[in-house]
Amino acid sequence: MRHTLNAIARLLLCAAGFVMSIYGSVQLNALKSPSFGDLLGESSFWVAAVGGLMTALAFEAMRRAQVPAPATQPAAPTAPEETEETAPEETAVPPVASVPTEPERDERPAEDGDKLSLVEVVGLAAGGVVGSGWLLAVPGLHESLGGAAFLGWAAGGVLMLTIAVVMVEFGLISQRTGGLLFHPHDAFGPLVVIILAASLWISYAINPAAQAAAAVDRLAEIVPSLAGEGGLTRIGSVLAVAVTTAIIAFVLLPRRLVLRTNAALTLVKIAIPVVLVACLAFAAPAPLSDSGPAPGPTSTGVLSALITSGVIYAYIGFQAPLDVTGEIRGGRRDVARRVRWAVYGTVVGSFLLYSALQLVYAEHMAASGAEHGTSYALLTDEATLLGAPLDWLVLLVRIAAIIAPIGSGIVFTYALSREVYTLSAERYVPSGLHEQRASRLPGRTTDSFWLILLVNLVLALVVLVAVGGDWQTLAVLNTIPILILYAVTCVVLAVRSELLGTGLQQLLPVAAYAAFIVIALVVNESAWDRVWKGVAVIGWGSLVLLVLPWLHHLRVPGLGWYDAKNHGARLFSRDPANRPFVVLALYLVALTLLSAVRHRIDDDSVWSVWSLRALVVIVASGAFMLLVGAGRRYLRQTRLTTTPR
Template structure:
């Protein structure tokens, strides 16, 4: 079947899809990792992360309502800058998306190690049996995603209600059972300074948790009423996620025994540390809550893994529909599912488990890759505002102060990318260089050159990626594990100036007459007929 995707997604299904991505393994491990990095100031880390993602959510709210296309994260750069930029960004998006489901499968196995020993080593790395268990989970995620999208969203909706109820119940139960206000000043509010806060944002699971909002973005092409539903789903899910994670971090810090903090936040330790909330519940004699949390340690990450598989196949589908790759990726099953993309996501996800066999190792790469791709939305919005003025091409949802908001979103995203550290930057740069070399060879062999590529719209991506890589490696040792050539202040100044320069260059490099974008925005004005409700 080669028809279009079915517009079966309603506003509730879209909100729950994004919340299903936001509330996964991040809530199980994020508060502990953030507290170890930043102490009580981890609350600031969640606020910074939420602010960054909310800015991006506003940007996407305008773009996805004006251009409701499947695989929006790569379709939007194609509309504003052409096929080559979309192709390059598809590599980055693919890296982030393909590692999301493995991260959730790894989280399930890691928590399971508390009651089924031998799945994970003391360092958090999967054993052979743990690896096989993770592969089995990935197969289950893939199988569920062969169903029609309305059925997948119904399953996700049921799971997400559980996933929201358990964290909320945990926050209330721990708050009522034990709360030590003095924990918030133990060893200082920010024992590791500003660097600890920034590190928590980028590497502890904060940004990784929030990036789940993308599910509604990727399902934009299947929304029944994109003009009405997408802004509500995208922005609403981020706000709910921010409030939930702030509450969980607060009660986690307050519920800790002061003895667990005797050696400082960086050496925080207590029985059940690999399952922090369940461990706390057990120590406090709340066995009923511990049982629920161990059940949720399978349900929440698995639910997020399932919904993550809705994005990856649609990325393959979008790449095929946009002409970025050849092959059967644009084909749909009888249920309207990009079935080849589902199979490819499973195979490649298993491959990614090999070099990234721990939860924290995976989420650093996922977070950086996700923000690299999301930052492109700011570039597209600013460019399309220039080439398609709102006076002539009104948007269904028009973001107030769009240029400064998009610019700030781009700058903040770049900061967090650099904060993930030199090692993560090296991994991503090596990956991009290898894929770029293979792509160049392929184009040379198939077309005899590169004249057919829209290089004018994409040339700036090379200095952009190279600049981020260099700044991460030149950054302070205590923040980016770089050489220390740049202090915290110097890094911040250079990064702001660099980001502004890239934005200006990128906006000027946009397609002078984005004909496809103009056609797409005209289509988005048409009322979508009502379909079966989710």
């Protein structure tokens, strides 16, 4: 336990130093041409300097704490390592096969000796879904749709269930950790995976920051100084940074402890909303003080409310078991049964829970005349059950408002560490991120995740500071990239449809096409300022993953450690992976432009709105067919095996 606490302390020290450096640099940037003497007299200069020193010391402490793991057996002879100059010509056989059968392809990290039980798999699926969504999306949806808010949850539930069926049934054909990224690799090649890796990494890394911001926002009901009308205050932002750091640091604890703690948190954060629904359904609402008539909805668009109100955000996370399929206990049938129970049960259960919460919330909002955005705790505080106040329930709701987001952040952090580990093993990112080192942390003989978690922490804190802790912006940056990942997964199923079995599985390509089209419509109906931000972070992330290996190939000083494969060189050759990459990139640009057009159309112009929706369907259908064709062409040219394990 001492070593665990030391590791967490080092991570916290590094995060604190990093935040101090950013804060001091931002404050100094406001000065106009300061002299050296002026800098020495500025407290911000010393904050940045001390923060940089703390970060350097923490890095050095973490480096000293990790020593190379002793070799247990001589390495097997391997072929000479390929040079990056020849990468474009080596696409005849992709580096990742559809079904890895070689004994050296152990995709589980070395410390994962025990596999996941059904309870732990359900904890990952339900724990990832039930976070801050029910706290903030229910009031947001009520504000947008009023009495029609139930339709929002129904539409989102049908879409998410369709996507879940496509992802689960195809993912179970080849059960492997990292399948969300490497099934697209098998179908399209490495360039499309670059886009999807950026989408998944950004979405998953932002999630802990979004959950921390939501937890602090709910805590502000007790401590008003944490948030104001414009969002989190400076104190609230600092606390959100601390909570984000704690969420990511928690995953450093022994794996079994993390999974069991998450399962327990999941049980609690499901039980409290269920109790809340049961009590509010029979409780008598009371008018809030100084409240007028109940406000009406601000919008009538169900599709537009799915993202802007946080409905999709409240559903995402069910795919966590698919991130770690290779770690689940049992044979193929047992793994399939556990994943289906976890994912399908989570999507259906969350729809029932969210719908029930929406109904009781709407009833109490109408009776109390409360303003838009009123929280559950305030509504519950004014209600009575059989003439008795519900003070105890208010306390439970406030507890759930804090632990539910934190629990969801833990799930995304755990899943992302596994995805990045697999990306590093295939050299999409530096190989040092998966290098096994001897560990003194209890429950682990080797460890490589501390560096992955540190990178994720830096990314999460940068985004959190950049948006000022605004939950809605964080939720959108979390939602748009993951929807793109869902959409491409639907295309992958259509490309590899020959792997499907008989019977109902033959209908999956139809479901995949329908989900792809609906995702396009949902994105198009969302607010323009949120769509372009979501697509922009995907673009920037993809550019970074493409450019850094190229700079390493050019031997740019300081990038000797970034030994990822230079997949960007493929763009300058007749590589079969180019076509699906170009089609996907152009589709994302077209989707963004169509969203800009939707932003300029008045909702009252019914003909214009529906004409644009028809155009979106045509563009999405064309992109779907082009991607399927490009994927099958890639398979023919690379002669990839299609025999499932």
